Amino acid sequence: MKTMISKCTLDDLRLLQDIATDTYNETYSHLNTPENMNDYLENAFNANQLTKELSNEFSSFLFLYSNDILIGYLKINEGPAQTREVGENAMEIERIYVKQKYQDKGFGKTLLQTAIELAKEHNKNEIWLGVWRKNKNAIEFHKSKGFEIRGQYSIFIGDEEKENYIMVKTLK
Numbered sequence: 001m002k003t004m005i006s007k008c009t010l011d012d013l014r015l016l017q018d019i020a021t022d023t024y025n026e027t028y029s030h031l032n033t034p035e036n037m038n039d040y041l042e043n044a045f046n047a048n049q050l051t052k053e054l055s056n057e058f059s060s061f062l063f064l065y066s067n068d069i070l071i072g073y074l075k076i077n078e079g080p081a082q083t084r085e086v087g088e089n090a091m092e093i094e095r096i097y098v099k100q101k102y103q104d105k106g107f108g109k110t111l112l113q114t115a116i117e118l119a120k121e122h123n124k125n126e127i128w129l130g131v132w133r134k135n136k137n138a139i140e141f142h143k144s145k146g147f148e149i150r151g152q153y154s155i156f157i158g159d160e161e162k163e164n165y166i167m168v169k170t171l172k
């Protein structure tokens, strides 16, 4: 099995829209109304929004391929691109998604390790992410990899308020 991580550029916009939408649907569509899902997906993953995010020098999108099939992606933010201020010298993982069919095979760990290596290269001492309180699988995954809950905040998916945990891992 050949695993490869590559940087996603503006040329990959369509691929990014597809994998972002597919994985978000797989993870959350059974937990939200169709209206709220559509509202979120249209706002978060429309071409203008993703073009803006891909053009932000403080953000990076990375694609994960297994045997040349795109199976997951990662979005990391530094400095002003972070969605919240969590630590003085922190990096955010805003998105970490593996297609359902390929979960529990170590690919999430590969994406997380990639984010940690980048954070260390950039001399960060913490890595953090926001995760919906009801996303037990992701919370347990992150806990098993050394993240701890440090706080919480709310976001809206359509008209529904969702509470997210802030999870932080200290880098050594």
Ligand SMILES: CC(C)(COP(=O)(O)OP(=O)(O)OC[C@H]1O[C@@H](n2cnc3c(N)ncnc32)[C@H](O)[C@@H]1OP(=O)(O)O)[C@@H](O)C(=O)NCCC(=O)NCCS
Pocket (backbone or CB within 6 Å): 027, 096, 097, 098, 099, 102, 103, 104, 105, 106, 107, 108, 109, 110, 129, 130, 131, 132, 135, 136, 137, 138, 140, 141, 144
């Ligand atoms: C969360 C997610 C990225 C994890 O990726 P994955 O490929 O399924 O997980 P992996 O197979 O890489 O997990 C590997 C390790 O994590 C541990 N782990 C994974 N899920 C776990 C769980 N629910 N409870 C405890 N440990 C868990 C495994 O035991 C394994 O440990 P190891 O170090 O001994 O090998 C993936 O399931 C996913 O994309 N989920 C949907 C999207 C999502 O919720 N994203 C996170 C938003 S914050």
